[in-house]
Amino acid sequence: MHINNNDLSNFQDEEMNTDELIAFLQHLDTCDYCLEQLIDAQSESPAPAPAYMKETIMKRATAADTQVQKTAVNATHQMRIFYQGLRTVVGVVLALIMLFSLGQMDWFTPQLPQSTARSAQARREAQTSFRNFSDGLTDGLTDGSQKVVDYINSISNTITNGGN
Numbered sequence: 001m002h003i004n005n006n007d008l009s010n011f012q013d014e015e016m017n018t019d020e021l022i023a024f025l026q027h028l029d030t031c032d033y034c035l036e037q038l039i040d041a042q043s044e045s046p047a048p049a050p051a052y053m054k055e056t057i058m059k060r061a062t063a064a065d066t067q068v069q070k071t072a073v074n075a076t077h078q079m080r081i082f083y084q085g086l087r088t089v090v091g092v093v094l095a096l097i098m099l100f101s102l103g104q105m106d107w108f109t110p111q112l113p114q115s116t117a118r119s120a121q122a123r124r125e126a127q128t129s130f131r132n133f134s135d136g137l138t139d140g141l142t143d144g145s146q147k148v149v150d151y152i153n154s155i156s157n158t159i160t161n162g163g164n
Helices: 005-012 018-030 032-044 052-061 064-103 114-161
Strands: none
Touching: 005 018, 005 032, 018 032
16 A cells, blocks of 8 residues: 555654654555655655745855855966967067068078088089999990990901901
8 A cells, every 4th residue: 555645744853753753664665656656746846945945045155264265266367378478479579580580581492501511512423423434434344345236347357258
């Protein structure tokens, strides 16, 4: 058998004796339907706040230590905004400095560092000397092979013409 509205109101008003309370709670332990009715009844009529609570809250809100904490939180928030603004300004100023300094560079004429220019000059000299050596070797081989061809022609002419 389920609990009735009278039992619910007696429970909420704390008007049950110990035996009735134990029986009521044991029934709630085994009956989900009655437990849901109790939960619904509790949620429909929330307990009113005590009368002294508003006064206590107002006193606490106007207390000096609460005001100091509130001021500190506001100051911290304002300092955070200040630092973010300062970082933004510094970033913009540095970007403008970089923009103007890069704007004066000559992007069309390559500028090599001195060490790079010296190594490039040495590389060109080495390439020139290697090219001269290669050209001399090629000319020597060409001349030598031409002399060999001429000698072979001369021998073959002598053999075919009978010594002339």
